[in-house]
Amino acid sequence: MNVQGQIRKASPGATEHFDVLIAGAGISGVGAAYHLTTQCPGTTFVALETQKTFGGTWNTHRYPGIRSDSDLHTFGYRFKPWTSAPIATAAEILKYMGEVIEENDLGRHIRYQHRITSAKWSSAENLWTIEANRADTGETLRFTTNFFWMCQGYYRHAEGYTPAWKEMTAFKGPIVHPQKWPEDFDYKNKRVIVIGSGATAATLIPAIARDAGHVTMLQRSPTYFRTGRNAIEIAETLRQLQVDEKWVHEITRRKILFDQDAFTRKTFEDPEAAKKDLLSAVEAYLGPDYDIATHFTPKYRPWRQRIAFIPDGDLFQGIKSGKASVVTDQIDRFTENGILLKSGIELEADIIITATGFNLSANGDIAFEVDGKPLDFADTVTYRGMMFTGVPNLVWVFGYFRASWTLRVDLVADFVCRLLTHMKASGVRKVTPTLRSEDHNMPLLPWIDAENFNPGYMMRGMHLLPKRGDKPEWQHNQDYWAEKDEFPAIDLADRAFIYE
Numbered sequence: 229m230n231v232q233g234q235i236r237k238a239s240p241g242a243t244e245h246f247d248v249l250i251a252g253a254g255i256s257g258v259g260a261a262y263h264l265t266t267q268c269p270g271t272t273f274v275a276l277e278t279q280k281t282f283g284g285t286w287n288t289h290r291y292p293g294i295r296s297d298s299d300l301h302t303f304g305y306r307f308k309p310w311t312s313a314p315i316a317t318a319a320e321i322l323k324y325m326g327e328v329i330e331e332n333d334l335g336r337h338i339r340y341q342h343r344i345t346s347a348k349w350s351s352a353e354n355l356w357t358i359e360a361n362r363a364d365t366g367e368t369l370r371f372t373t374n375f376f377w378m379c380q381g382y383y384r385h386a387e388g389y390t391p392a393w394k395e396m397t398a399f400k401g402p403i404v405h406p407q408k409w410p411e412d413f414d415y416k417n418k419r420v421i422v423i424g425s426g427a428t429a430a431t432l433i434p435a436i437a438r439d440a441g442h443v444t445m446l447q448r449s450p451t452y453f454r455t456g457r458n459a460i461e462i463a464e465t466l467r468q469l470q471v472d473e474k475w476v477h478e479i480t481r482r483k484i485l486f487d488q489d490a491f492t493r494k495t496f497e498d499p500e501a502a503k504k505d506l507l508s509a510v511e512a513y514l515g516p517d518y519d520i521a522t523h524f525t526p527k528y529r530p531w532r533q534r535i536a537f538i539p540d541g542d543l544f545q546g547i548k549s550g551k552a553s554v555v556t557d558q559i560d561r562f563t564e565n566g567i568l569l570k571s572g573i574e575l576e577a578d579i580i581i582t583a584t585g586f587n588l589s590a591n592g593d594i595a596f597e598v599d600g601k602p603l604d605f606a607d608t609v610t611y612r613g614m615m616f617t618g619v620p621n622l623v624w625v626f627g628y629f630r631a632s633w634t635l636r637v638d639l640v641a642d643f644v645c646r647l648l649t650h651m652k653a654s655g656v657r658k659v660t661p662t663l664r665s666e667d668h669n670m671p672l673l674p675w676i677d678a679e680n681f682n683p684g685y686m687m688r689g690m691h692l693l694p695k696r697g698d699k700p701e702w703q704h705n706q707d708y709w710a711e712k713d714e715f716p717a718i719d720l721a722d723r724a725f726i727y728e
């Protein structure tokens with residue numbers, strides 16, 4: 229497969245120019261490249277990617293069992309049917325992305341081992357100047373572009389987040405973060421503690437429980453999970469009827485989105501009923517005698533944090549079989565043999581895995597400047613969670629949490645392509661989101677409403693993120709069902725866009 233892109237030579241010292249430059253070749257960057265070729269034919273573009281290959285999240289994370297926690301009909305692109313079981317492994321997702329690259333000849337636009345280090349906008353030239361370090365040669369390369377499409381995700385790929393617990397060095401075994409899973413890591417017959425109970429822990433535990441001696445999921449507080457068969461009934465029926473896969477994909481997407489909308493509404497309108505639905509599904513696996521109140525009943529309303537889907541209840545089956553167990557307590561300190569809990573109990577272990585989340589990185593660790601001044605995104609206000617006041621010709625793809633990330637990749641791409649076409653037709657070279665006179669007294673709020681959604685890595689890094697306002701244009705609402713209608717209707721002549 230020709231998906232590896234080109235490691236093209238750029239003559240040392242020369243600057244290459246592209247109409248659009250994409251940061252990253254994860255699901256967002258590859259989606260952006262597809263939409264540019266189909267919706268803006270003739271546009272020159274390049275995607276620069278730090279890693280040696282495409283995939284982003286699905287390439288970085290290599291722990292056992294790594295899989296999606298949302299269905300691939302909606303995590304997949306709208307334009308390429310997903311034809312397997314809805315919850316997919318990283319390998320299956322990478323294969324799917326590889327096919328998108330190959331089928332659309334996108335490889336020639338992607339350059340791997342190119343880490344973008346700086347991006348400087350010049351209003352005199354109406355251009356971004358982008359510098360990248362090329363890992364294989366050590367060269368610093370320079371590019372100019374009219375439009376910078378940031379598809380670099382939201383967390384630092386090089387290193388995950390591990391809290392600093394007391395006396396961690398006392399523990400005599402390995403402490404591993406899932407983001408840096410060692411190759412051939414031996415956990416056979418070992419006692420393993422997994423700290424955390426998010427999607428990563430829930431995926432990893434059933435995968436290692438088979439071979440490990442015992443796995444303990446140690447959580448400070450419980451998480452909601454959804455569970456069920458790894459299959460979607462309507463897709464199965466349509467396939468039985470030999471309906472074309474394009475139709476199966478579209479109809480299944482619509483059904484999933486319809487059901488998710490109903491569930492999301494329920495979590496706001498009748499949170500107790502939504503909670504009951506989730507907990508009774510867990511109880512069906514663990515039985516009435518299991519202490520669900522302590523270990524699986526969060527204090528927050530469902531959907532304030534991501535709800536991972538557990539296919540076929542495999543996590544619960546591991547617990548039921550005795551290969552895995554859950555402890556809900558707080559860590560006092562690490563010891564030579566494991567972890568001492570605040571309750572006074574010591575959990576013994578040979579290996580400790582810290583499934584404790586990410587380090588937020590809002591801008592791909594790129595040093596930004598606008599007209600000679602360093603840019604701090606925290607000083608800007610977002611235009612609908614994708615553009616930023618005072619920052620010309622730039623879009624950041626930040627997907628959904630409550631629905632699949634990729635739904636927003638497609639929606640933002642439609643907007644960018646419409647904007648680029650509009651700018652070309654109007655003969656303008658610069659668009660800057662700008663607060664209108666009526667927006668000046670608008671209250672400025674954090675990037676995401678913590679009442680709405682509040683995972684740890686967001687809360688830790690909220691001060692680094694752009695602000696939002698209280699009007700639809702300046703909101704970042706994380707609401708696919710609103711944005712799917714609002715985005716296509718965005719008036720490009722709105723005074724929030726200053727063209728030059």
Ligand SMILES: Cc1cc2nc3c(=O)[nH]c(=O)nc-3n(C[C@H](O)[C@H](O)[C@H](O)COP(=O)(O)OP(=O)(O)OC[C@H]3O[C@@H](n4cnc5c(N)ncnc54)[C@H](O)[C@@H]3O)c2cc1C
Nearest residue numbers: 252254255256278284285296297298344380381592632633
């Ligand atoms: C384990 C795990 C499971 C998940 N499961 C789901 C799920 O089931 N459903 C869902 O909706 N979401 C899920 N997510 C969220 C997930 O990260 C997103 O859905 C999606 O994969 C993000 O894609 P992306 O392309 O925007 O970013 P990423 O996947 O983070 O890719 C960004 C790419 O940009 C590159 N990059 C970053 N900075 C630079 C730079 N300066 N220069 C050049 N390249 C750069 C990175 O190397 C990376 O390859 C999951 C996340 C994790 C960690």
